[in-house]
Amino acid sequence: MDGKALRQNEVAVALPSASDAALHFIGTIRTPWQTRRDCPHRGDLDGPLCRLEIDEPWVAALDGIEGCERLEVLYWLHQARRDLVRQSPGRDGRTQGTFALRSPLRPNPIGSSLVRLVRRAGAVLEVRGLDCLDGTPLIDLKPEICRFAGATAKGAAGA
C-alpha cells in the first residue's frame, strides 16, 4: 500500500533510512481471506480454522505447545504502509494517531492476535481467532495460558 493516496487529514512522515533490527520469518499463516476486504475486523476464537505452517529450523521449537490452550501469535502485516502517523479509519476527515489505533498501518507493522489452539499436526498448528490475510508471514508464537507448569516457572516469563 505504500504510495497509495492519503485520505483527508492523514499525515505521513519520511521513514528512517537505516533499520535497527532484522526479523526472520518463522513460517506462514493460512487463512480463508485473500483480500483485506474479506478479512474480519477482529479475530473470533470460534471463527474459521486457520493454519500456522512453521518452517525449519523452527519446528523443534513447537515441542510442548500442545499443552497450550491459547497462543499469542505475532505476524508481519506485509501489505501495510509504514509511514502514517495520523490515520482516518472512517475515511471521514477525522484522524487519530497511529498508536491510538489497531490499524495494520504502523511504523513496524506487527499484528498480534490471541488464538485458540485446536490441533498440532507436525509442523502445522490449527488455530481459531485470526483476522489476517492468507499468506501472512509469521514472526512468533507464545503461550498465553499453558497447562504445563514449566510455562509459569522462573525464566519462562518476561517476553
Next chain:
Amino acid sequence: MDGKALRQNEVAVALPSASDAALHFIGTIRTPWQTRRDCPHRGDLDGPLCRLEIDEPWVAALDGIEGCERLEVLYWLHQARRDLVRQSPGRDGRTQGTFALRSPLRPNPIGSSLVRLVRRAGAVLEVRGLDCLDGTPLIDLKPEICRFAGATAKGAAGA
C-alpha cells in the same frame, strides 16, 4: 547472550543468513531494572512506574492515546540470543520448545506486555505493567481497551 554456553539438553540451530523484514525502533523504555536478574518475572499492572520515551518522527502518532486505558507494548529484547529451539528455564535438564515458553530467547525476540497508561507528558508515556530491562528499544504501541469510538470502528481493528 549469543555464544553463551547452552544449559543441559538445550538445542541451538544455525540462524538464517538473510533477514526477511527490518524494524525501526520508535523509542526507548525506561524501567527501574538494570540487569535481567533485577527484572520481575511478570509485569504487574500495579507495579513500578515506567516510561515509554517516543522518538521523532513518531510523537504525532501518540495523538488520542490519552483515551486508552490499557496499551499493548511491543519491544525488542536486545540482549536475547535467537538460536535456541529447546530451552531449560529451570536449568534442570528438562527442556521445552521455545514457542511453548514466554522466555525472551526466541528467533525474533519481541516482548509483549499489557500496561496501564497513567499519564502522557508530550513524547513520554508513564505506564505500569512492564517487566523488561531499562533501555529496551520500543517497537509498537496499540490500544487494548480504548474509550474512543474510533478505536473500534472499521479499519481500526486487524493488527
